[in-house]
Amino acid sequence: MCRFCVDKTDYIDYKDVRVMMMAIPERGKIQPRRLSGACAKHQRKLTTAVKRARQLALIPYVTD
Ligand SMILES: [Zn+2]
Known part of the structure; x- marks a missing residue:
């Protein structure tokens, strides 16, 4: 079940760091669809949001 559909989220906010961090649980990589469940x-919107957040340095490209 897609949690964004559950929340009826239409727009995934790249400024929402909490959501962004959930999307990149492992070393800054975007969580694949089979794990995120989106x-x-x-998933497409999430990927776009993460890339935008990275450009603005809200989240890291790589974490350790
Ligand atoms: Zn969905």
């Missing part, structure tokens, strides 16, 4: 639509 549907195709929301």
Whole structure:
């Protein structure tokens, strides 16, 4: 079940660091769909949001 669909989230906010950090649990890599459980639509939005957040240095490219 896609948690973004559950929350009826239409827009994933790249400024929401909490959501961004959940999306990159392992060494800054974006969580694949099979682990995140997000549907195709929301996974795509999530990926876009994470990339935007990285450019703005809200989240790291690589974490240790
Ligand atoms: Zn969804």
